[in-house]
Amino acid sequence: MRHLVVAAVTAGLMVALAAPAAATEEEYLRELQPRYAFLTAQELLIEGQRACAALSAGVLAPDAVKMVSADLGISTGAAMDIVSRANLRLC
Numbered sequence: 001m002r003h004l005v006v007a008a009v010t011a012g013l014m015v016a017l018a019a020p021a022a023a024t025e026e027e028y029l030r031e032l033q034p035r036y037a038f039l040t041a042q043e044l045l046i047e048g049q050r051a052c053a054a055l056s057a058g059v060l061a062p063d064a065v066k067m068v069s070a071d072l073g074i075s076t077g078a079a080m081d082i083v084s085r086a087n088l089r090l091c
Helices: 002-017 025-032 041-056 061-072 076-089
Strands: none
Touching: 025 041, 025 076, 041 061, 041 076, 061 076
């Protein structure tokens, strides 16, 4: 019986301490739209999702940044910010 109690407590702690659910598109946009008001929400989401797909396919982050920069015609710094936020919030 004691083993069951320990197992139940352990399971409860694992659930309580688990990482929060993946962030939402709204959080991603809330962080980026004020900085890049010249881009639409749709443009930011599409590029964020493309960056996630590229990263999950094994594309290196610098290459994903170049892709986003070329796609949107933006600076490397802005593209790096978008890829970084996408990786943190969308992927």
